[in-house]
Amino acid sequence: MEKKNEQEYTEQSGQTSKANEDGLSILGRELIRDKVALISLILLIVVVAIVYGTSIIMDKDEIVKVDLFAIHEPPSDEFILGTDYGGRDIFGQLIIGTRNSLSVAFLVTLMTGLIGVIYGLVSGYYGGHVDNAMMRILDFFLILPFIMVVIVFVSIVPKYSVVSFSLIMTAFLWMGIARLIRSKALQERELDYAQASKTLGSSNIKIMFKQVLPNLSSLIIVTMTLNLAANIGLESGLSFLGFGFPESTPSLGTLVSYATNPTTLEDRWWIWVPASVMIFVLMLAVNNVGQALKRATDARQRRG
């Protein structure tokens, strides 16, 4: 499915690379003009500030402490969002869980971005046999059933931690951005500026990273924003299945997973609904920002 979006995207942004002299400031301007995106962005900043801010002053041990006298308590003055099966405060878990989920999503997005951009640049810039070989490898990663391969790795890695979880996710998620960057790099290297620089004797490394890369910066920002939304979903999905965050680390997906118990699903909304809403709002807001940025890079859809 990613294929379609990328293809569509490449077509749309095909004409913009020329008028790219201040691509980043155009992105910023368009974002502020787009009301939905601006509200989404403000909402995101507020959530991030609250979540990272309060999680510093929160006593984490207090939140994950099992209290057998307060099992499955509905929301009250003492527990704003009630408690779970171990008598742990849901509100605290929600705050820390959101922070954990966001941090992993950020980390995975950055790492996949880094790998994908370098891989795509090298493959597209060199072209020919190098490109061919690199694309076959990429195709192979693309056909792997992501969820299952990640689950298998999560269950066989010794000393499993948040870091190894992020690395495993990264290992199977860099392909989308790599393919996109590669197709753009293939076009860029044919342009006059790249050819001229080559004739003047610039090294390939310099052309790739100092000259071609800056021209792709708005594309990279757009793609990474959209990836961030997808990664929030993937991380919470894996945690939901029980193969994301290590046990005892609060996460949004784990909170939602309590709803696989029919009694919780029907009668204890306070356990799973807030986390579900949080995931939905985060993904929707990040997506809105990403879509607005995407429109901004497309001269045909820009608002002027």
Place this chain on the structure above:
Amino acid sequence: MNHMWKFSVRRMLIIIPQLLLLSLLVFLMAQAMPGDALTGQINPDLDPQEMQEQREELGLNDPWHIKYADWITSAVRGDLGQSFQFKMPASELIWNRMVNSFWLGVATLIITYLLAIPLGITSGRFNDSLLDSSITGYTYIGFATPIFIFALVMLWIFGYQLGWFPTSGSVAPGSDPGTFEYIVSKINHLLLPAISLGLITTVNTVQYLRSEIIDTKQKDFIITARAKGASESRVYNRHIFRNSLLPIAAFFGFEITGLIGGTVFVERIFGYPGMGDLFIQSVLLRDYTVVTSVVLLFGLASILGALISDIILSLVDPRIRIK
């Protein structure tokens, strides 16, 4: 036509290294997992000496390349090894689940296209209308909703609150295979998971179809058709839709890879006994022969799906062949 054959043969040759790599990866996964074929059958009376002999006999002490060759030859013959937990051949265990997953996949694809085609066409034809904005709004929400949350909400509303659909299983207990009630019960169990998955997976196709139609609308041949006096409905039915629907049809193979991820969540939530549910269950039970077999089969399905899509695409779009 000649180009077409060349492309297809070349494309089919690519799957050979893909299959090899997939089998190697799955084999390495299996090696990295704790335990082997004997761990499940620990007999306290068996002394370590005998255990060693059995290991030797079963080839468990062989170097890796011989083990790999043994494993792959029996896998090709359909022997995927024994399930430690259920003490039966993994292939037997998987077969029933595979049939269930197959029907879930078919039902989901039908719902996906039943929704995507009218929505995408309406949205593309009347773009920037109120109708288009509502459909686009739906796709935005669809993109932002992870399938597991959506499936839970659907189960909560239609399974528990309204009681319209059964909340788990693939068929009502006690119904006899072959009877009319059996088939009705099967479909009844299938519908809610398939609708939940379909409503989310369809948004990609809706968006794609929409932008495809908006692009086609401005092409020269459409302007020509209009200039020749073709009615608006003829322009859409005969010229635009046909052009935009073909790539959608071709993408169906790629759809398989996406479905596999979705079924894991949906089967888990609706307690639907398919391959995705079996996979999670086997990982939790540490039943590794089943785990690796499922990964192998799903990988195989994605490879074939991509192959089918690439070949259909090359039929539809000659530009791909010429490369």
